[in-house]
Amino acid sequence: MGSIEQRFTLLVPSSTENLALIRDFVSNVGLQAGLGEDDVAKLELAVDEACTNVIEHAHRGDLSKDVVVRATFDERTLRVEVVDTGEGFDPATQPQENLEQMVAKHRSGGLGLRVMKSLMDEVSYEIVPGDTNRLRMVKKLRKEV
Amino acid sequence: MPHPFAVHRLQEGDLSVLSLDGYLDAHTAPHFERAIQDEIDAGRVRLVVDGAQLKYISSAGLGVFMSFIEEVREKGGDIKICSLVPKVRQIFDILGFQAIYDMVESRDEAVRRFVDVPTREV
Numbered sequence: 001m002g003s004i005e006q007r008f009t010l011l012v013p014s015s016t017e018n019l020a021l022i023r024d025f026v027s028n029v030g031l032q033a034g035l036g037e038d039d040v041a042k043l044e045l046a047v048d049e050a051c052t053n054v055i056e057h058a059h060r061g062d063l064s065k066d067v068v069v070r071a072t073f074d075e076r077t078l079r080v081e082v083v084d085t086g087e088g089f090d091p092a093t094q095p096q097e098n099l100e101q102m103v104a105k106h107r108s109g110g111l112g113l114r115v116m117k118s119l120m121d122e123v124s125y126e127i128v129p130g131d132t133n134r135l136r137m138v139k140k141l142r143k144e145v
Numbered sequence: 146m147p148h149p150f151a152v153h154r155l156q157e158g159d160l161s162v163l164s165l166d167g168y169l170d171a172h173t174a175p176h177f178e179r180a181i182q183d184e185i186d187a188g189r190v191r192l193v194v195d196g197a198q199l200k201y202i203s204s205a206g207l208g209v210f211m212s213f214i215e216e217v218r219e220k221g222g223d224i225k226i227c228s229l230v231p232k233v234r235q236i237f238d239i240l241g242f243q244a245i246y247d248m249v250e251s252r253d254e255a256v257r258r259f260v261d262v263p264t265r266e267v
Contacts, residue, residue, distance in 0.1 A: 016172035020148040023201075041232055048203050052171040099241045103211050111204035111240060118239045 003074045006032070010069045014059040014084075022051050022069055026080060033073040034141055042119040043080070043139055049112035050082040050135045058086025058133060078139045085132055147172050148201070152180040160259060161189045162252065166198040169206030177209045181224075185213065190222025191263070193255045197228035202236055214245065223247070223264045227255040 010025045012018040023044045030040040051067050059065040068083040096110070116123050122138035148168035155162040161184050169177060184192055194210075196202075210224060217224055226248045229237065237248065247262065249255050 016170070017147050019170050019172055019203075020146065020168065023148075038232075045201075045203060045236065048170060052203065052205060056171060099211070099245055103215055103245060111207060114240060115204050115236065 003076075005072055005074045008071045011066050012069075013063050014055045014061075014065040014067050015063055016052065016055055018067070019048055019051060019055075022067070023048055025069060026071060029071040029073070030078065030139075033078045035078065035139070039139065043078070046116045046119045046123075046137055047080055047082065049116050050080075050137065053112055054082060054084040054086060054133075054135075058084045060086070062086075073141065076141055078141055080137045080139075082135045082137075083132055087129075150176060152177055154180065157193075157256065159189075160191045160193055160256060162193045162195055164195040164198060168201040169199060169209075170201065170203045171205035174205040174209050177206060178212070181209065181213050185216065185220070190217045190220045191259055192217065192222065192224045193252060193259075194224060194226050195228050195252050195255075196226060196230070196233055197252075199229065199233050202233050204240070207237065207240060207242070210242070210246065218264050218266070221264055223259070223262070225249065225255040225258050227252050 008029050010022065012021055026047045027040050027044050030043045035043065047069060051069065054067050055061070065085060070081040070083065072079045097105070116137065120137040121140050122136070124136050126134045126136070150167040150169055150173035153164040153166060155164070163180055163184070165177065167173070181192065184190070214224055224246065226237070226246050228251055229248065237243070242248065247255070247258050247265070249258055
C-alpha cells in the first residue's frame with residue numbers, strides 16, 4: 001500500500017438519526033487505516049461530537065442540509081474533515097469553564113469540543129460565513145517501524 | 146438506523162435505579178432526559194444510574210447528567226453513577242465528572258453510598 005493516500009466520503013442528511021451511520025463509517029475507515037480498537041472508539045466519538053455540533057448548532061435541525069464527512073489516510077496520519085453549509089458555529093468561541101461552573105449556570109455547551117480535543121491529536125476550524133465551514137481533526141497513526 | 150438505546154427502571158426501596166442500555170448520543174439523549182424528568186416529577190430524587198450495559202456515550206448524554214444534578218440535590222437527592230465499562234468511564238473522566246458525581250464500581254456500592262452521602266453540594 002505504501003504511502004498512497006486513501007480517501008472516503010460520506011454525505012448524509014443533517015439529522016441526529018444519522019449519527020450511528022456516521023460512527024460506523026469512521027469506525028470502518030479507522031480500522032482500515034490500522035487504528036487499534038481504543039483509537040477507533042476515540043475517533044468515532046470525536047467525529048460524533050463534530051457532527052452533532054453541525055446538526056444541532058450550525059444547521060439547527062434543518063433536514064434539507066447535508067453533513068459531509070471526509071476521511072483521508074496515508075501511512076502516517078488519519079485526517080477527518082466535517083463540512084457544513086450552516087451558520088459557522090465555532091465551538092471554540094464557547095466560554096471555557098470548569099464543570100462546576102457549567103452546572104451552576106445550567107450550561108453544557110462546549111463539552112463536545114473538550115472531548116474532541118482530548119481524543120484527537122489536532123482539531124482546527126475554517127469558517128467562511130455564508131459559505132462552507134470545515135472542522136478538521138487529525139489522528140496520528142502509530143505504525144510499527 | 147440509529148443505534149439502540151433503552152432505559153430500564155427499577156425501584157429499590159426509596160431509590161430509583163435507571164439502567165442505561167445501548168448507545169447514548171444526541172439522538173437518544175432526549176429519551177434519557179425524559180426518564181430522569183419522570184422521576185423528578187414523581188418526587189423521586191434518589192437516583193442510581195447503572196451503566197453496566199451502556200456501550201457508548203457522547204457529550205449529549207453527559208449533558209443530561211449535568212442538567213439535572215442541581216435540581217435533584219436541591220430537593221435532597223442525588224444521582225450516583227455505577228458500573229460504567231472502562232471505555233465509557235474514560236469519557237466521564239476526561240470531562241472531570243468525578244469532581245461532581247459519585248461514581249462507583251457496582252450498584253450495591255451506589256446504594257451504600259446513598260446511606261453515607263445522601264446528597265452533595267453542587
